Amino acid sequence: MNVLVIGNGGREHAVIQALKKSPKVDKIYAMKGNAGIGELAELVNVDYCDVKAVGDWVDAHSDVEFTVVTPDDPLALGLVDELESRGHKAFGPKKNAAIIESSKAFSKALMKKYGIPTAEYEIFENYEDAISYVETCNIPVVLKADGLALGKGVLICQTRDEAIAGVKEMMLDKKFGSAGNKIVVEEFLEGPEVSVLSFTDGETIVPMITSCDHKRALDNDMGLNTGGMGTFSPAPFYGEKSAKEVMEKIMLPTMKAMNAEDRTFKGVLYFGLMKTKNGMKVIEYNSRFGDPETQVVLPMLDTDLMEIFQAVVDGNLKDVDIKWKDGACVCLVLASGGYPESYQKGKEITIGELDSDVVLCHAGTSIKDGKLVTSGGRVLGVCARGRDIEDARKKVYSNAEKIRFDGMYYRKDIGIKYRDIIKE
Secondary structure, three states, rough: EEEEEEEEEHHHHHHHHHHOOOOOOOEEEEEEOOOHHHHHHOOOOOHHHHHOHHHHHHHHHOOEEEEEEEEHHHHHOHHHHHHHOOOOOOOOHHHHHHHHHHHHHHHHHHHHHHHOEEEEEEOOOOOOHHHHHHHHOOOOOOOOOOOOOOOOOEEEEEOHHHHHHHHHHOOOOOOHHHHHHHHHEOOOOOOEEEEEEEEEOOOOHHHHHHHHEOOEHHHHHHEEEEOEEEEOOOOOOOOOHHHHHHHHHHHHHHHHHHHHHHOOOOOEEEEEEEOOEEEEEEEEEEEEOOOOOHHHHHHOOOOHHHHHHHHHHHOOOHHHHOOOOOOOEEEEEEEOOOOOOOOOOEOOOOOOOOOOEEEEEEEEEEEEOOEEEEOOOOEEEEEEOOOOOOHHHHHHHHOOEEEEOOOEOOOOOOOOOOOOOOOO
8 A cells, every 4th residue: 555654754764664564554754754755655745734734645645545643743733633534544542532642731730630650740830830839849840831842841959949940931031932831830740751652442451562752962861851852662671560650640541541532542652660669660651652662662563563553543453562662772863063042054065985784864854956955953863772771882983983963963762761671
């Protein structure tokens, strides 16, 4: 069949690389894609946040039998609803289910109502009320913009002055735009973090292999929050005991809670978790594949991804035996100088001869005058599988040295985090 993939980042490149391996998939279209995706798929220049325009394009291309919607914005805008209303098959949650990511206030209230373990919190729409609260609450504290903010709408404030300044940045200065009109002020939790993506059709939920993200721009988790500077899989501290706890106390209750609220979730439900002294707790939900978690999770998948997508849409996930490869995978993000704040685009990228088992996931790349150039903050993900995390990270770093563009920077410590934690 012919498939349309919505999105233009490293996550979408990883999804398309996996779909290309499927005997079920013939041709892939990508909207809007990037330079790397363009080597595997036919690029479509349509604004994927214009849900009517996307629907019109799919209507006009009868050869497209299935659409995969991966970014958060079009999911929150109801692209899956639009496509299904026109009789097209689409993978991803409907708008009323995607709210589990698009509104932090909704997700916190859902967890509170259904007893799903998470940090204590307060919600504010009024600036003065928020300031009054952070002037007396426990410090450190976490501030979260209620709406979508490209994975950057979280501030961890170590001092009261930082918390007061953070509230002002979000609510008055609009650092994250309208996403900060409402904010969540959350208890600061301590412990190792893990991302557990899952496939669900609303009746069955199947966790994927675990991964660990590195959100801060600089080594040792210093610097500003980003969309993710690298990942590794699997998490060394997450074993059968944690998996059982998360399934019983978090995953199944979340799926059932969404059903009870008449918001059945079908697609990829992402659980951002922390292993605290009081057990596993939810830090955040996402309504789609994580980025760059997808770049280390999908290379470990040993089952046809298209088969899984179809089973989710058709409600037959229980009939699919999802398997994973042994070993580990690491992804290192190569970023533009200045990211996550201002940065220049259009820098020429040169890539030497990479090892055969190293894969590039293009994120912010395009072709200009026949040359590969930068077009985003996160430019490339260098990904490799290995016997273990240390083996994979050695491959990644040795190959990163073969890539150049003006201003390029990357963290030197991806894959080191948590390695001293005793394995469960």
